[in-house]
Amino acid sequence: MKKIRLLTVDDDKFIRNLVQKTLKTEYSNFDVQEADHGRRAQALMQKHSYDLVLCDWEMPEMNGLELLQWVRSEEEHKDQPFILVTSLDSKDNVIQAVEAGVDDYIAKPFTPEQLLGKVVKTLVKKGHLTQEEAAAMKHRERIAAAGGAELLAGGRSLPKTKKVAKGPKSKGLLVAGEARAPVTVKDVNRREARLLAKRSEIQPALGSLVHVGLMGGPDEQPLKVSLRAFVSGLKLGELNPRTDQLQIRVVFLKQEGEVAEQFERLLNSPT
Numbered sequence: 001m002k003k004i005r006l007l008t009v010d011d012d013k014f015i016r017n018l019v020q021k022t023l024k025t026e027y028s029n030f031d032v033q034e035a036d037h038g039r040r041a042q043a044l045m046q047k048h049s050y051d052l053v054l055c056d057w058e059m060p061e062m063n064g065l066e067l068l069q070w071v072r073s074e075e076e077h078k079d080q081p082f083i084l085v086t087s088l089d090s091k092d093n094v095i096q097a098v099e100a101g102v103d104d105y106i107a108k109p110f111t112p113e114q115l116l117g118k119v120v121k122t123l124v125k126k127g128h129l130t131q132e133e134a135a136a137m138k139h140r141e142r143i144a145a146a147g148g149a150e151l152l153a154g155g156r157s158l159p160k161t162k163k164v165a166k167g168p169k170s171k172g173l174l175v176a177g178e179a180r181a182p183v184t185v186k187d188v189n190r191r192e193a194r195l196l197a198k199r200s201e202i203q204p205a206l207g208s209l210v211h212v213g214l215m216g217g218p219d220e221q222p223l224k225v226s227l228r229a230f231v232s233g234l235k236l237g238e239l240n241p242r243t244d245q246l247q248i249r250v251v252f253l254k255q256e257g258e259v260a261e262q263f264e265r266l267l268n269s270p271t
Contacts, residue, residue: 004128005031005049006119009041009064010056010085014207014230019054022112023119038062042070045077051128052119057086057093065100072101081126083118085110173213174248176204176231183248185214190267193229195248196237204231204248212250216266223269225262228253 006023010016013036020032033048035041039061041053053071057064064084071077084097087108097105103122106115123129172185174197181201186194193212204210213226229250237245255263 003029003031004051004123005033006052006054007033007035007041007044007050008054009035009038009059009067011036011059012056014209015056019115022115026116038064038067038070041067045071045080050080051126052081052083052123054083054085054119057084057097065096068097068100068102081122081128083122172215174202174204175211175213176202176208179204183212186247188214188267190252190263192232192249192251195250197246197248198244199246200244203246204234206231206234210250212252214263214266216269223262223266225259225266227255227259227263 004027008016008019010019013034016034016036020030020034023030023032033044033050035044037059038055041055042062045053053067055064055067062070064086068082068084071080071082081103082101083104083106084102085106085108086093094105103126104118106118120129120134124131124134170185172183172195174181174183174195179202181197184196186196188194193214195212208231210229210231211226212229213224215222215224229252231248232251233247233249235247236243237247
């Protein structure tokens with residue numbers, strides 16, 4: 001299948017990475033380039049051609065609507081397929097986008113399936129993908145392997161999990177920026193974990209990057225590993241607004257080399 005060149009424009013690098021992983025997991029022939037605001041995207045489009053531009057609305061320098069207006073005013077780019085992504089979903093904003101010539105519109109928050117659906121629909125409509133090629137991209141179960149796309153959907157329930165050992169080995173460490181605190185590991189698997197922490201000790205933001213320290217294995221030779229992750233869910237540990245208990249759901253990013261091997265050994269260690 002042919003390469004599809006796509007430009008994703010968003011001032012949030014974390015979201016750009018998640019969009020890229022979601023798309024490339026579904027279709028490895030996506031060539032995804034990035035820009036952190038409209039001016040940079042404008043410069044890239046003057047040097048390269050793209051099958052689709054996926055652009056956030058609210059950005060510094062030049063926002064998504066301004067970039068779209070520039071695209072439609074340029075003879076060379078006036079037919080450029082263009083999708084706006086935004087939390088500005090009022091009727092007036094939609095009218096603005098349509099009047100500016102947007103091809104489609106995605107309101108935040110959205111699921112990986114919605115993102116892929118909009119992208120594929122626009123590529124087929126504009127003739128950059130055939131119906132047959134689009135039909136080959138229907139394996140949605142592979143999205144989970146993207147290592148983070150759940151953030152776009154606000155998180156999803158844990159699949160069957162392997163619990164860490166009870167007692168001291170059910171404890172872990174959560175590091176968020178300068179803050180670090182012990183946590184109780186309720187459930188963990190290769191993709192995500194559910195943690196219990198004290199609000200008085202740590203309160204990570206939804207979507208923030210964190211490190212999760214886990215321990216397991218035999219007492220004489222415990223296994224320890226520190227994993228990169230992001231926070232996909234937060235809720236109180238009790239039905240009491242004053243509770244100090246905080247449930248934190250994290251989704252692991254792709255781990256490399258020795259860290260990935262240690263994590264696999266920990267998951268497979270006897271409890």
